[in-house]
Amino acid sequence: MDRCTLTKATLGRLPTYLNYLKSVVDNDHVSATTIAKALSLGEVQVRKDLNAVSGAGRPKVGYETDALINRIERVLGAEELTPVILVGAGKIGKALLDYGGFNEFGVDIIAAFDRNSEAFEFGNKGKKILPMDCFESFCKERKVQIGIVTVGANAAQQVCDIMVKSGIKAIWNFAPCRLDVPSDVIVKQENLALSLAHLNNQRNNLI
Amino acid sequence: MDRCTLTKATLGRLPTYLNYLKSVVDNDHVSATTIAKALSLGEVQVRKDLNAVSGAGRPKVGYETDALINRIERVLGAEELTPVILVGAGKIGKALLDYGGFNEFGVDIIAAFDRNSEAFEFGNKGKKILPMDCFESFCKERKVQIGIVTVGANAAQQVCDIMVKSGIKAIWNFAPCRLDVPSDVIVKQENLALSLAHLNNQRNNLI
Numbered sequence: 490m491d492r493c494t495l496t497k498a499t500l501g502r503l504p505t506y507l508n509y510l511k512s513v514v515d516n517d518h519v520s521a522t523t524i525a526k527a528l529s530l531g532e533v534q535v536r537k538d539l540n541a542v543s544g545a546g547r548p549k550v551g552y553e554t555d556a557l558i559n560r561i562e563r564v565l566g567a568e569e570l571t572p573v574i575l576v577g578a579g580k581i582g583k584a585l586l587d588y589g590g591f592n593e594f595g596v597d598i599i600a601a602f603d604r605n606s607e608a609f610e611f612g613n614k615g616k617k618i619l620p621m622d623c624f625e626s627f628c629k630e631r632k633v634q635i636g637i638v639t640v641g642a643n644a645a646q647q648v649c650d651i652m653v654k655s656g657i658k659a660i661w662n663f664a665p666c667r668l669d670v671p672s673d674v675i676v677k678q679e680n681l682a683l684s685l686a687h688l689n690n691q692r693n694n695l696i
Numbered sequence: 697m698d699r700c701t702l703t704k705a706t707l708g709r710l711p712t713y714l715n716y717l718k719s720v721v722d723n724d725h726v727s728a729t730t731i732a733k734a735l736s737l738g739e740v741q742v743r744k745d746l747n748a749v750s751g752a753g754r755p756k757v758g759y760e761t762d763a764l765i766n767r768i769e770r771v772l773g774a775e776e777l778t779p780v781i782l783v784g785a786g787k788i789g790k791a792l793l794d795y796g797g798f799n800e801f802g803v804d805i806i807a808a809f810d811r812n813s814e815a816f817e818f819g820n821k822g823k824k825i826l827p828m829d830c831f832e833s834f835c836k837e838r839k840v841q842i843g844i845v846t847v848g849a850n851a852a853q854q855v856c857d858i859m860v861k862s863g864i865k866a867i868w869n870f871a872p873c874r875l876d877v878p879s880d881v882i883v884k885q886e887n888l889a890l891s892l893a894h895l896n897n898q899r900n901n902l903i
Contacts, residue, residue, distance in 0.1 A: 494901050497894045501887060571896050580791035585888065587787055590872050594893030635896060659899040661892060665797050677895045680708060681792065685868060686801030687704045688884045689778050689842060692866040694701050 493564060499538045502530070503561050504593050506538070510558045520551030566595025572633045574657075576648045577640035578603040578618045581663055585637060586616050598637070600627065621651070628655040635659045642666040649676075700771060706745045709737070710768050711800050713745070717765045727758030773802025779840045781864075783855045784847035785810040785825045788870055792844060793823050805844070807834065828858070835862040842866045849873040856883075 495503075509527055513519055521539060525532040536545075539552065543560040546552040562568055570592060575582055578601045586601050601618045619627065627633070636657040640648050645664035652660060659675045662668055668676050702710075716734055720726055728746060732739040743752075746759065750767040753759040769775055777799060782789050785808045793808050808825045826834065834840070843864040847855050852871035859867060866882045869875055875883050 495894075495897055497890060500894055500897060501890045565893075566896070573892065573896075580787065580794055584787035584791045588888060590887070590889035591892060594889045594896075596889070596892050596896050634899060635892075637892075659895050661895055675895065675898055677891070677898075679891065680797075681795060682797035682801045682803070683704060683708045684884070684886065685780065685798060685803050685842075685844075686772075687702075687707055688866050688868055688882065689773070689780075689801075689803050690702055690707060691882055691884075692841060 493542060495541055495564070499541055500594075502538055503542070503565055506535075507558065507561045507565070507567075510554055510561070514554055514558065516554055518551045519554050519557070521546060523551070565593075567593075569595075570597035571595055571635065572597055572599045572631055573635040573637060574599060574624075574628060574633050575601040575637040575639060576603070576621070576624070576652070577601075577638065577644075577663075578605075579639060582637075582639035585639065586618075596635070599631070599633070602627075624651060625655040628652075628657065633657065635661070638662045638664050638668070640664060700749060702748055702771070706748055707801075709745055710749070710772055713742075714765065714768045714772070714774075717761055717768070721761055721765065723761055725758045726761050726764070728753060730758070772800075774800075776802075777804035778802055778842065779804055779806045779838055780842040780844060781806060781831075781835060781840050782808040782844040782846060783810070783828070783831070783859070784808075784845065784851075784870075785812075786846060789844075789846035792846065793825075803842070806838070806840070809834075831858060832862040835859075835864065840864065842868070845869045845871050845875070847871060 505528060506524065509524060510519065521536045522532055525535040539546065539557070542564050543552065543557055573596050575585060575598055582601055586598055591597060598616065600616060602621050602624050603618055604621045634657060636652040638645050638648055638660060642664045645662065645666050646668060649660060649668040649670060653670060653674055658673065660668060660670065661677050661679060663679045665680065670676055712735060713731065716731060717726065728742045729739055732742040746753065746764070749771050750759065750764055780803050782792060782805055789808055793805055798804060805823065807823060809828050809831050810825055811828045841864055843859040845852050845855055845867060849871045852869065852873050853875060856867060856875040856877060860877060860881055865880065867875060867877065868884050868886060870886045872887065877883055
């Protein structure tokens, strides 16, 4: 994935732009106005998104279609998927392991780990669930830098420490607890209950 | 749940405040300074959160502990859980159905629905997975206003239309597609792939 800091909203629209651009690849150039119309998006938003990814288009000419496609693919990391591992092969862990939508965004959950040997098996798409004792060597060999924590709150910090020791630099934490990490490791806290509660709060204020 | 518009971040801290307040309920009053110290939070943040929920504390006295507990419980809807239903009892659907953290935030997934009769069963916690043909009557009888869509993109709009017809006013959509709804219905789009991609983007910019 190429370096450029994007908002989550911009990042979320990139696959849509990419699909559209691939459908008009016969045109050498494409303008933000054309893209906005075709996708029913605001022109200002399209310009902002594309500027963040690739710089401004040329006035009255727009963007070179091929170059823009390449640029978006590089930002999305589509040509080389970033490997991700997951620890905790319970229901949420298995659901994520089988979720089909990650590759479009350049990430790939390549394996899950669990300390419960009953969980060892091949997932639906041939993805392995492995024992924890090969975690560190697996991550170091494959240079995995992103880990997902889907164990319970009581085991999460221990799993996090093993991840950090194994070279993981970014952790997506589904356990309902804070994780202590060194300053060079990012933690993204996921709280599904909070997302639902927030929707409930918004609904209450609309009634 | 009482009416007051809260940010997701404030809402997320309310259970922490509530647990702390219940541990000091013997003190008639409690100040924002004391709460902030006990929970290692910024004092400004604590004041802002509590003001949003309950109004300002009295200078030099703080908040009445009992009243603040009651107020937070009412905002969280802890004394009366809001019923939620889910359609699509695949892996993500079942993971949400079994997830234990919702009640703390005043919401309760009371049943799941699926059109695949093989899925009909009782979940781990005695929650039913029911056939779609009793969806509308179930929702209307129990006055359910929140629905979760965990079917595939191809079936999501159809499920959404049935939800709207059955009185659902807020939809949490896990399917990777936009839903068309009337203006009095809220849709919150969940995109797990995008969350992981965004974490990957942040990590890339830190290397």
